[in-house]
Amino acid sequence: MATQTKQQIEEIEPFEAAQEIEGGDVVLVDTREPHEYQEAHLEGGKLVPPGLLGDEIAAAAPDKSARTILYCRSGNRSYTAAEQMEALGYTDVASMAGGILAWQEQGLPVVAASGLTPEQRDRYSRHTLLPEVGVDGQLKMLDAKVLLIGAGGLGAPTALYLAAAGIGTIGLVDDDVVDASNLQRQVIHNSERIGEPKTESARATIEALNPDVDVVEHRARLDASNIIEVLSGYDVIVDGADNFPTRYLLNDASVRLRKPVVSASILGFDGQVSTFVPYEGPCYRCLYPTPPPAEMAPSCSANGVLGVMAGTMGTLQANEVLKLVLGIGEPLVGRLLLYEALGTRFTELKVRRDPHCPICGDDAPEVPESELGKFPDYEAFCAGR
Amino acid sequence: MATIRIPPVLRAQTGGQTEVEAAGANVGEVLRALTAAHPDTESQLFGADGDLNRYVNVYLNDEDVRVLDGLETAVSDGDTVVILPAMAGG
Numbered sequence: 001m002a003t004q005t006k007q008q009i010e011e012i013e014p015f016e017a018a019q020e021i022e023g024g025d026v027v028l029v030d031t032r033e034p035h036e037y038q039e040a041h042l043e044g045g046k047l048v049p050p051g052l053l054g055d056e057i058a059a060a061a062p063d064k065s066a067r068t069i070l071y072c073r074s075g076n077r078s079y080t081a082a083e084q085m086e087a088l089g090y091t092d093v094a095s096m097a098g099g100i101l102a103w104q105e106q107g108l109p110v111v112a113a114s115g116l117t118p119e120q121r122d123r124y125s126r127h128t129l130l131p132e133v134g135v136d137g138q139l140k141m142l143d144a145k146v147l148l149i150g151a152g153g154l155g156a157p158t159a160l161y162l163a164a165a166g167i168g169t170i171g172l173v174d175d176d177v178v179d180a181s182n183l184q185r186q187v188i189h190n191s192e193r194i195g196e197p198k199t200e201s202a203r204a205t206i207e208a209l210n211p212d213v214d215v216v217e218h219r220a221r222l223d224a225s226n227i228i229e230v231l232s233g234y235d236v237i238v239d240g241a242d243n244f245p246t247r248y249l250l251n252d253a254s255v256r257l258r259k260p261v262v263s264a265s266i267l268g269f270d271g272q273v274s275t276f277v278p279y280e281g282p283c284y285r286c287l288y289p290t291p292p293p294a295e296m297a298p299s300c301s302a303n304g305v306l307g308v309m310a311g312t313m314g315t316l317q318a319n320e321v322l323k324l325v326l327g328i329g330e331p332l333v334g335r336l337l338l339y340e341a342l343g344t345r346f347t348e349l350k351v352r353r354d355p356h357c358p359i360c361g362d363d364a365p366e367v368p369e370s371e372l373g374k375f376p377d378y379e380a381f382c383a384g385r
Numbered sequence: 386m387a388t389i390r391i392p393p394v395l396r397a398q399t400g401g402q403t404e405v406e407a408a409g410a411n412v413g414e415v416l417r418a419l420t421a422a423h424p425d426t427e428s429q430l431f432g433a434d435g436d437l438n439r440y441v442n443v444y445l446n447d448e449d450v451r452v453l454d455g456l457e458t459a460v461s462d463g464d465t466v467v468i469l470p471a472m473a474g475g
Contacts, residue, residue: 150475152475153474153475154475155475239475240475241473241475242473242474242475243473244471244473247473264475265471265472265473265474265475266472266474266475267393267394267472267474268393269393270392270393270472272469272472287442287471288440288442288471289439289440290439290440291440291471291473292394292440292441292470292471293440295394295429296394296429296440296470297394297470297471297472297473298394299473299474300474300475303393303474305474336469338467338469340403342403343403347390347447347467348447349444349447349448349449349467349469350447350448350449351449352449352452
């Protein structure tokens with residue numbers, strides 16, 4: 001073996017390769033990595049990554065005597081692969097000099113990932129590599145419009161991950177300003193932003209993270225007068241509100257508009273998360289028909305909350321949103337996931353649609369178009385009056 | 386014996402315990418055993434009529450007792466009873 005002289009591999013120019021491919025009867029093999037292939041490849045090129053050549057070449061090129069042209073990015077990996085193939089007994093292998101770069105420089109056509117710019121193909125390559133996402137999934141994310149109720153504890157991590165993922169439009173509803181006591185968990189804000197509106201601070205962070213995201217600020221408190229208008233433009237709603245009146249109002253409005261809500265809440269070392277898809281699964285009121293009295297429902301500002309709880313539950317919400325947008329996996333529909341941080345324990349409970357639910361049940365009244373924006377007094381409802 | 390999971394808002398009434406062991410043939414008896422051991426939990430779990438308060442969800446293992454037999458739901462040794470109030474923190 002040691003004395004065997006290395007065979008010279010045949011190298012051909014891109015225009016020669018193009019002529020041969022045009023003529024047919026050529027096996028064309030791409031010897032790059034999957035993410036490179038996905039960005040752009042030659043039509044008909046079969047992907048055999050260098051590390052998998054031994055395992056996969058027989059499937060891509062079953063006939064060892066057939067004319068086979070290999071290419072890579074610039075011609076080095078395909079040359080090495082051609083040497084390996086000759087060692088395996090292939091007799092008519094050529095490597096394309098200069099690779100796909102030279103091919104493209106000569107104006108020859110490639111199959112490119114459609115719809116994504118070169119910058120986006122690079123930015124989202126770890127997504128597009130996943131068969132469950134791919135370029136189509138990434139385009140769905142870039143088209144998606146997601147509304148976050150609250151740019152606080154839960155909203156901060158959710159917004160960061162949705163923005164990084166390339167959710168094209170992120171709406172933020174919050175009327176609060178950044179306070180020093182927020183910074184222990186609201187990681188989208190920072191010390192320099194104390195006193196700034198939270199929506200403005202979140203926008204600055206998101207825009208620095210990903211210029212693909214269009215941030216829409218709703219610097220207001222969600223109430224009966226504005227909720228229908230605010231929700232209307234969005235595909236998925238994320239509930240990270242810090243009070244019951246907003247949670248019940250949001251539920252009732254989202255059922256009327258048939259928009260899915262990914263809902264989470266945190267307190268102390270405990271968190272809950274579920275996904276409410278109107279009429280497919282239960283709604284928030286099926287789970288909690290009546291809000292608890294004030295002494296049973298302290299706020300994070302009164303009770304305290306471990307900062308990382310916001311991250312754990314907020315990123316679980318982001319995961320739910322991405323699954324809904326992509327239409328993959330099993331969202332938490334009809335399931336309530338509890339997380340207890342001290343014991344690091346997850347518990348899953350079943351949540352059923354309540355046939356007597358006043359909002360989504362069988363006997364719930366149809367809400368006519370003219371009444372769509374009319375809601376009862378949730379402050380009174382939640383105060384038990 | 387069943388294990389009762391205590392939510393954060395009731396832990397002050399159980400001396401900080403997150404889980405309490407309690408005996409009983411059904412969910413009602415198990416919860417009554419809890420309120421006997423920790424009397425301050427009673428008014429938060431039960432109304433004056435002796436029924437569970439509407440704002441308290443109770444699960445036997447992973448199923449809401451409202452879709453089972455309510456407080457009459459039979460409890461076996463080793464079952465878990467989860468007390469779950471709504472939380473609004475965000």
